[in-house]
Amino acid sequence: xxxxxxxxxxxxxxxxxxxxxxxxxxxxxxxxxxxxxxxxxxxxxxxxxxxxxxxxxxxxxxxxxxxxxxxxxxxxxxxxxxxxxxxxxxxxxxxxxxxxxxxxxxxxxxxxxxxxxxxxxxxxxxxxxxxxxxxxxxxxxxxxxxxxxxxxxxxxxxxxxxxxxxxxxxxxxxxxxxxxxxxxxxxxxxxxxxxxxxxxxxxxxxxxxxxxxxxxxxxxxxxxxxxxxxxxxxxxxxxxxxxxxxxxxxxxxxxxxxxxxxxxxxxxxxxxxxxxxxxxxxxxxxxxxxxxxxxxxxx
Amino acid sequence: xxxxxxxxxxxxxxxxxxxxxxxxxxxxxxxxxxxxxxxxxxxxxxxxxxxxxxxxxxxxxxxxxxxxxxxxxxxxxxxxxxxxxxxxxxxxxxxxxxxxxxxxxxxxxxxxxxxxxxxxxxxxxxxxxxxxxxxxxxxxxxxxxxxxxxxxxxxxxxxxxxxxxxxxxxxxxxxxxxxxxxxxxxxxxxxxxxxxxxxxxxxxxxxxxxxxxxxxxxxxxxxxxxxxxxxxxxxxxxxxxxxxxxxxxxxxxxxxxxxxxxxxxxxxxxxxxxxxxxxxxxxxxxxxxxxxxxxxxxxxxxxxxxxxxxxxxxxxxxxxxxxxxxxxxxxxxxxxxxxxxxxxxxxxxxxxxxxxxxxxxxxxxxxxxxxxxxxxxxxxxxxxxxxxxxxxxxxxxxxxxxxxxxxxxxxxxxxxxxxxxxxxxxxxxxxxxxxxxxxxxxxxxxxxxxx
Numbered sequence: 028x029x030x031x032x033x034x035x036x037x038x039x040x041x042x043x044x045x046x047x048x049x050x051x052x053x054x055x056x057x058x059x060x061x062x063x064x065x066x067x068x069x070x071x072x073x074x075x076x077x078x079x080x081x082x083x084x085x086x087x088x089x090x091x092x093x094x095x096x097x098x099x100x101x102x103x104x105x106x107x108x109x110x111x112x113x114x115x116x117x118x119x120x121x122x123x124x125x126x127x128x129x130x131x132x133x134x135x136x137x138x139x140x141x142x143x144x145x146x147x148x149x150x151x152x153x154x155x156x157x158x159x160x161x162x163x164x165x166x167x168x169x170x171x172x173x174x175x176x177x178x179x180x181x182x183x184x185x186x187x188x189x190x191x192x193x194x195x196x197x198x199x200x201x202x203x204x205x206x207x208x209x210x211x212x213x214x215x216x217x218x219x220x221x222x223x224x225x226x227x228x229x230x231x232x233x234x235x236x237x238x239x240x241x242x243x244x245x246x247x248x249x250x251x252x253x254x255x256x257x258x259x260x261x262x263x264x265x266x267x268x269x270x271x272x273x274x275x276x277x278x279x280x281x282x283x284x285x286x287x288x289x290x291x292x293x294x295x296x297x298x299x300x301x302x303x304x305x306x307x308x309x310x311x312x313x314x315x316x317x318x319x320x321x322x323x324x325x326x
Numbered sequence: 327x328x329x330x331x332x333x334x335x336x337x338x339x340x341x342x343x344x345x346x347x348x349x350x351x352x353x354x355x356x357x358x359x360x361x362x363x364x365x366x367x368x369x370x371x372x373x374x375x376x377x378x379x380x381x382x383x384x385x386x387x388x389x390x391x392x393x394x395x396x397x398x399x400x401x402x403x404x405x406x407x408x409x410x411x412x413x414x415x416x417x418x419x420x421x422x423x424x425x426x427x428x429x430x431x432x433x434x435x436x437x438x439x440x441x442x443x444x445x446x447x448x449x450x451x452x453x454x455x456x457x458x459x460x461x462x463x464x465x466x467x468x469x470x471x472x473x474x475x476x477x478x479x480x481x482x483x484x485x486x487x488x489x490x491x492x493x494x495x496x497x498x499x500x501x502x503x504x505x506x507x508x509x510x511x512x513x514x515x516x517x518x519x520x521x522x523x524x525x526x527x528x529x530x531x532x533x534x535x536x537x538x539x540x541x542x543x544x545x546x547x548x549x550x551x552x553x554x555x556x557x558x559x560x561x562x563x564x565x566x567x568x569x570x571x572x573x574x575x576x577x578x579x580x581x582x583x584x585x586x587x588x589x590x591x592x593x594x595x596x597x598x599x600x601x602x603x604x605x606x607x608x609x610x611x612x613x614x615x616x617x618x619x620x621x622x623x624x625x626x627x628x629x630x631x632x633x634x635x636x637x638x639x640x641x642x643x644x645x646x647x648x649x650x651x652x653x654x655x656x657x658x659x660x661x662x663x664x665x666x667x668x669x670x671x672x673x674x675x676x677x678x679x680x681x682x683x684x685x686x687x688x689x690x691x692x693x694x695x696x697x698x699x700x701x702x703x704x705x706x707x708x709x710x711x712x713x714x715x716x717x718x719x720x721x722x723x724x725x726x727x728x729x730x731x732x733x734x735x736x737x738x739x740x741x742x743x744x745x746x747x748x749x750x751x752x753x754x755x756x757x758x759x760x761x762x763x764x765x766x767x768x769x770x771x772x773x774x775x776x777x
Contacts, residue, residue, distance in 0.1 A: 073435075073460065074435040074436060074439065075435055075438055075439045075460055076439040076440075077439075077460060077462075159610070160603060160606075161544060161603055161606075161610065161613075161614060161619070162613060162614075162617070178604065178605060181603075181604065181605035181606065182605070183753055269552070269553070269605075269749060270552070270605045270749055270753060271746070271750055271755075286432055287431075288738055288741065288742055289455070289456040289734070289738045290456060290460075290774060291435055
């Protein structure tokens with residue numbers, strides 16, 4: 028006992044005590060569910076946890092022929108391919124503009140960051156109200172200026188772009204803050220040297236800011252991509268995957284399979300989750316390698 | 327070396343703490359839900375039913391009750407349950423948990439799996455099928471005998487909707503709700519229609535809907551939602567001689583010339599005649615009805631309270647007849663008892679159901695909400711007969727039929743095939759092609775139906 032106490036009195040021992048709460052949370056809410064999902068994916072099992080039986084790779088074979096899953100994957104890729112570049116592009120443009128410390132620019136930073144503080148659920152509900160084709164405020168404005176009413180979230184063609192716009196609006200502030208930190212970390216002397224060599228503003232941005240921002244950019248792009256591939260909340264509250272499945276994404280389909288549609292096939296929902304896990308892992312690793320190469324070649 | 331041994335000890339200790347934590351997150355007591363307590367500790371209010379029960383030594387049983395009555399009807403439900411708890415004649419305390427239906431349906435399956443389900447729950451038959459099939463709802467056939475209740479006091483339709491395909495009673499009626507045509511009399515007058523004469527046929531429905539529609543005023547003639555609503559299209563399909571599923575042979579009969587004609591008509595109403603906002607949900611339509619922007623809407627009786635509150639002058643009638651017949655769909659909400667409920671709690675739940683099915687409560691609930699009563703005697707009650715709304719609904723309540731009777735996949739067929747079909751049709755897709763693919767999908771779903 029005395030030995031244990033002595034161990035925890037030493038700084039490197041005490042450290043374990045400090046990380047314990049975080050570790051416990053990680054274990055209970057991330058590691059255990061993740062491991063459970065892997066186990067469930069090879070079982071025949073419903074949400075009532077009754078009559079579990081070993082299914083081998085049956086669920087994964089089913090997954091390959093599941094039209095609806097591929098449709099959901101296409102929607103997810105569509106969402107990611109538009110949302111991530113838009114979010115990062117907008118964040119970068121705004122970050123360059125507001126990175127200098129003046130009162131106005133500091134205030135603008137807070138304003139742009141504000142939507143990120145709200146939950147996507149609340150934002151989704153508010154946007155649904157604003158965009159309602161009959162009773163929405165935006166429709167009223169469109170009416171007033173003589174433009175036709177658009178159905179936005181109820182139009183199969185417009186629903187996904189609307190959800191993307193909503194997500195970009197909400198998330199770009201977060202990427203912006205990281206990029207601002209990156210920009211402010213670039214030594215001013217580089218710019219001074221460039222100026223003396225006669226480089227213009229754009230040239231300075233392209234040859235100094237952008238290359239030195241690669242670490243911050245790569246972090247932003249990778250985390251935004253991971254988040255985008257798991258898109259769920261905003262779709263759950265605004266369109267429920269509709270209209271005509273135009274916004275049904277992979278995670279939404281997992282939710283439907285496991286929790287919404289009888290027979291509540293938890294095994295299959297887990298198999299799709301494992302599949303999505305692998306897709307995200309592959310994309311993340313590829314991106315990571317790409318950005319690392321960029322950083323190395325940049326240096 | 328020392329450090330490593332200490333580390334091992336630490337990690338073991340951490341794991342032990344973690345396991346304890348995990349255990350604490352689960353159920354604290356192996357005996358579920360029934361926090362039984364003696365009658366005196368429950369602090370029963372001195373109720374009209376007699377004070378002798380207030381100090382009764384009989385053991386009081388507490389049961390948990392989940393439902394989704396978040397609307398104005400929930401307030402009355404809460405009052406009734408509070409009064410029941412206070413009266414204490416049954417020595418039962420009902421702990422009610424009202425949550426949005428969506429949340430209830432998310433919580434219930436894991437709750438049943440982890441043995442933390444409520445003792446009593448209400449839902450509609452379409453949603454209950456899965457639970458009935460995998461035996462996570464208990465059969466309630468012994469209710470009548472145990473509680474000394476006469477089966478024949480109920481309307482046939484009200485008991486029918488709670489039965490499985492083999493006739494076992496899994497749900498006892500809490501309320502019955504046929505779906506009706508609601509119409510806004512003020513808008514009828516403005517459109518030059520007789521406000522006291524609702525459309526009786528589908529031709530008239532179309533004619534009225536077109537007359538009532540006025541895009542300049544953002545006004546719609548008829549609400550035809552794509553989800554989140556009672557299946558208003560069933561009276562159209564069945565009325566024109568079509569059907570969805572051959573429940574005898576478990577085969578889809580959706581792909582028929584009658585149905586294609588009916589659905590083409592429906593598409594024309596939305597896409598070309600624009601009598602309804604396209605792609606809207608039942609809740610969107612409710613809003614339009616409540617704000618006086620919609621002429622007609624086929625939905626359940628829960629709209630009554632809101633219409634009255636918003637001073638909308640409205641009428642209620644059976645849905646219009648098709649070319650072949652008039653179909654009145656009857657749905658309902660029934661009490662069910664999830665698996666894992668103990669005998670004592672089951673009996674307590676029965677007592678509460680018996681109280682709910684008493685003439686007084688049924689009448690009170692009907693008059694307040696405009697729902698038809700499910701007891702024959704209450705239907706004949708002068709107060710019910712004198713209420714023009716409830717009496718006109720009662721007439722329908724007795725002649726209604728359930729939709730997709732007894733199929734355990736009814737919910738999936740409805741949510742995953744029929745509603746998406748309506749959505750596709752309103753989005754302008756080819757009707758014949760859509761019907762064919764949806765029909766195939768229904769056959770696929772029916773494969774999981776026990777034969």
